[in-house]
Amino acid sequence: MITSGLYNRLIRKRGLSHRSTELRFDAMAEQRLDPESRVTLSKQRDRLGQPLARVDWKIGSCEIESIKRFAQIMVDEFDRVGLPRPQLADWIEADDSGAAAFMDMAHPSCTTRMGTDPLTSVVDPNAMVHGIDGLFVAGSSVFPTPGHANPTLMVLTLAIRLADHLKRRHQIEESRKASIRDRQLSTHHI
Structure with missing residues (x-):
């Protein structure tokens, strides 16, 4: 108005x-x-x-x-x-x-809280479930505390952060595999 x-x-x-x-x-x-x-x-x-x-x-x-x-x-x-x-x-x-x-406000959150201690949180700071390699959670459920405002931008920020982490993780894994292949090829030629 x-x-x-x-x-x-x-x-x-x-x-x-x-x-x-x-x-x-x-x-x-x-x-x-x-x-x-x-x-x-x-x-x-x-x-x-x-x-x-x-x-x-x-x-x-x-x-x-x-x-x-x-x-x-x-x-x-x-x-x-x-x-x-x-x-x-x-x-x-x-x-x-x-x-x-x-x-x-229709924004339930914090059900898979992020933190460093598996006793008080479900996912680590990279959004991976404690003790389960490769299982990640994205969304407002990883918020360590609930907020009063619409969580969309923070969820988007965390999703982009997780995507960047997964990309780096994939690059490291691919680099590790290439290194193993290179070592295997070099030992076969000897």
């Missing part, structure tokens, strides 16, 4: 098309890792008979308290600069954490 209004006002030399009567803030928060939040296979199957994924997503007290604290800071700041007090979500106003309403 703002962009459209500015375009109409500045480019088309017309008035603003709408007037806002309210401003809404939605908070998006990064979650702490929780082993109880997980993706598993359900008993339901798709049309090809494959099990469907089931996302069991948990919101902990840390996330709830973070959003409540953010709301209080926002109220304090509005008061400080003389703006009208924002209307907070009912559960925040009532201090009823049990009624907290959260919504996922």
Whole structure:
């Protein structure tokens, strides 16, 4: 609406098309890792008979308290600069954490976390599954921590990084094979 209004006002030399009567803030928060939040296979199957994924997503007290604290800071700041007090979500106003309403952003991640320790991660820094040579994982599942924003660019970055690693790995392997062939040929000519 703002962009459209500015375009109409500045480019088309017309008035603003709408007037806002309210401003809404939605908070998006990064979650702490929780082993109880997980993706598993359900008993339901798709049309090809494959099990469907089931996302069991948990919101902990840390996330709830973070959003409540953010709301209080926002109220304090509005008061400080003389703006009208924002209307907070009912559960925040009532201090009823049990009624907290959260919504996922459809980006489950961290299910095959990247790290150096096989006890706390699934893939190494090159996205190869610990202990299984040649098995690599690409996607937001390798994120070491979840984010609140759309993960597409980071997934793309990790995919390009993995592609570069696989290319180098292939070149090293081909060079090693060529070296072995050269040694074998030189021993046959002696």
